[in-house]
Structure formats: structure tokens, C-alpha cells
Amino acid sequence: xxxxxxxxxxxxxxxxxxxILRCVPISNHLYFYWYRQILGQKxxxxxxxxxNEISEKSEIFDxxxxxERPDGSNFTLKIRSTKLEDSAMYxxxxxxxxxNYGYTFGSGTRLTVV
Amino acid sequence: xxxxxxxxxxESNEEEPVxxxxxxxxxxxTDYIHWYRQLPSQGPEYVIHGLTSNVNNRMASLAIAExxxxxxxxLHRATLRDAAVYYCILRDFQxxxxxxxTFGKGTHLIIQP
Numbered sequence: 001x002x003x004x005x006x007x008x009x010x011x012x013x014x015x016x017x018x019x020i021l022r023c024v025p026i027s028n029h030l031y032f033y034w035y036r037q038i039l040g041q042k043x044x045x046x047x048x049x050x051x052n053e054i055s056e057k058s059e060i061f062d063x064x065x066x067x068e069r070p071d072g073s074n075f076t077l078k079i080r081s082t083k084l085e086d087s088a089m090y091x092x093x094x095x096x097x098x099x100n101y102g103y104t105f106g107s108g109t110r111l112t113v114v
Numbered sequence: 115x116x117x118x119x120x121x122x123x124x125e126s127n128e129e130e131p132v133x134x135x136x137x138x139x140x141x142x143x144t145d146y147i148h149w150y151r152q153l154p155s156q157g158p159e160y161v162i163h164g165l166t167s168n169v170n171n172r173m174a175s176l177a178i179a180e181x182x183x184x185x186x187x188x189l190h191r192a193t194l195r196d197a198a199v200y201y202c203i204l205r206d207f208q209x210x211x212x213x214x215x216t217f218g219k220g221t222h223l224i225i226q227p
Binding site: 003021031033036042043044045046047048050055056058089091093102103105106107108 | 148151152156157158159160161163201212213214215216217218219
């Protein structure tokens, strides 16, 4: 079964450093998403991406965050200057163009900011 | 997104059926009912979705009330691997594919051997 692949599985970074989280969505999917989950809390939507531009973003997705699809397969989330409160699991997801299909999520990257 | 209400937790025995309820009294005519689950230390996993009619797939069944104000996810024969947090989420199909999913706290399903 096709999978969404995320790397690395765990990243530790110092406060103030830039970090890039990487995802390879399912190849024939056209919508891409980032979500995060702070330990013990709900899964929160960050951003959706379609046709090489951001479609929707939440209030969490401020100027410190950016997304990019640098080539035909990768989808990245960049945090410019990490804060302690950015520590969370970050999940990438992808879906087909049809709204009545489910998303496929990756297994996540655990980001720890120290 | 319209709001859903689920019990915080439920417990069941292995190899027995499990019925996970969800109330969505403010559902609109264009909302699909989606269910996802999250196993420990994993990303959410799509389970099933429906609009008006009951739905079956290899993972589960979804029973939707006639007025669509509630639904029930049915696991026909629970295994220990089904222990997870189950989320009931409404998704407006008019949103195309760009809309984000709004996760609540879900129901923590505990399976006893």
C-alpha cells in the first residue's frame, strides 16, 4: 500500500536554529498538508498546499513557517527560528483531488527544541 | 467545521464488537462524516467515511442515523491492535481538497485481552 514517508523520524535542534522537515507524499496525490501534535494535545492543522501554492493555513502557521515542493516528489516544512514551543510531532499528509477521499498521513517527525 | 462530540474513552474485550458513537447535531447537508484513528506513537490513519448511507470496508462499518445527527463506527471483532484514539470529523465536500481536518480529542479505545 502506498505510504507517505517522513524524514527524519526524530530531530533535535537548538532554539533559534532553522529546521527543515521532509516528506515524500504519495505520487499521484495532488494535495499536501502539514499538521502538528504537541505532546498530549490534539492534532492541529498547519497548512495545505496545492498546485505549488498554499491553499489554506491556520493561525499557527505564521511567518516563521514556510512550505515548499522543491521537486516532483518532496514536500518540506521549514521553521526559520525554532522556539521551545515548536517541540511537537509534525505529520505530513497527502490526498487526491477529490474531497470525499481520506488523507494518508506519514508516521511523523518528532521535533525537540532545546 | 461543524462540531462533533465523542466519549473520552471506551473499553472493550478482545474479539468482541465495538460501537463508537459520535454526535454531530449541527451537521450540514454538505458534510461528509470521516473517521480516523491514531495508534500509539503513529500518525492518524483514515478508517472510513460516509454521507448518508451506511458504509462498510475492510476495517470497519459506519452506521449513520437517518437524520445524520449522529453516527457509529463499528469494529466487528476488536483485536489488541485496534487500541487507539478514534476521531470523528466532519468534512465539507464543497471545500474541495484544501481544507484542513479539525481533530477533537477523540475516543480513547482500550481493548482488554
